Amino acid sequence: MSLPENFNGWEHLQKTYMLEYNRRVDKFFSDVQGNGDLSNVRSSLKLACRLVDGDNEATWSLRTSLFFDVIGYSRKNLSIFYGSNIDTALPVAGHPQLFLYFSQDSQAVPLNGKRLDHEKSCRLTRYACKSGQSLPAVTKANLLDIAHEIKAQFVSGGKGIIYTAGKLSVSYTDPANGFPKGTRWLVNSKSEAIELYGKLCNVIDRPFDINKMNVNTPEKDSTTQVINTTDTILGKQYKQYAYRPVANLRFRYAYVSFGGSASPIFLIDTTFRNTALIA
Structure with missing residues (x-):
């Protein structure tokens, strides 16, 4: 089909770009909601x-640069390194590792405060990272099942669920079922920790045993998220961190790591x- 006589290639390119970009x-x-307003940061x-x-042309350039470069949309799916390259092998090494990431909503971060986040992980002990081992290697179908269960447990109404972080340090130790010693969840109540660990056990299809949970309640109270006190180190001043502040953290995403050079x-x-x- 031929193009119309009055076809303007540059105008067509602009309209197509604008449609796909927006x-x-x-x-x-x-x-x-809508095309945004000034009611909060994200809007x-x-x-x-x-x-x-x-x-x-200048406005066009600024808008696209803000979205792609400053906010970072253009950097998605790049190779990202997670963890430390000097990590020692865990008793559950060889099994894929599931990570769940939570963070504060941007509008909930106090002025001059730090955005709080938390990442929780466990091992998929039903599967091996690669073939040739005693357990079956994890497949895309297995990961899809886990992804749908994560959505059922940690997403509601199209948004990640929220839990309240606080000073309680709750660990759950069950290496055979994917929870090696040393991991913890900072929460504001024991009941919330029970619910979160129960959800995670449901995701990986492992039994939850409350007797394998350990709750540590420090005497020190949580501090506010904004600390004005500073420390002087080698002549430079640094703001002190708040001690386990109470804050709402929302589930953002989940990924599986296979170790080595394999991408998550x-x-x-x-x-x-x-x-x-x-999605």
Whole structure:
């Protein structure tokens, strides 16, 4: 089919680019209603990122640079290193490792405060990382099942569930079922830890045993998230960190790591920054 006589290639390119670009902006800011406003940080960012008819070349460049470079959308799916390259082998080494990441909503971070986050992991002891071992190697179908279970347990209404972090340090030790010694969850109540560990056990299809849980309650109280006190080290001043502040953390994404040089596989990502097995 031939192009119309009055076809303008540059105008067609602009309209196509704008349509596809704004579609990605809308997906990234899916938690924001409409095209954005000035009511909160994310809504304001969406308003600043979306291309609109009438933008001049400078505005076009600033909007796309803000979205792709500053916010970092263009860096998704790049090779990212997780963990430390001097980690020693754990008793559950050889099994894929499942990570769940949680963080504060940006609008909940106090002025001059630090955004809090937490990452929790366990091992998929039903599977091996690679073939040739006594257990079956994990397959894409296995990971899809786990991804759907994560969505059922940790996502509600299209958003990650929220738990309240605090000063209680709760560990769960069951190496045979994927929980080696040394991991912990900082929570504000024991009941919340029971619910979170129960959900994680459901995800990996392992039994939850409350007798394998250990709760440590420090005498020191949680401090506020914003600390004005500073320490002087080698002549430089550094702000002190808040001690286990009480804050709401939301589930963001989950991925599986296989160790070595293999890239992690994202199972689900509510931030849309990484290509995941399920939406």
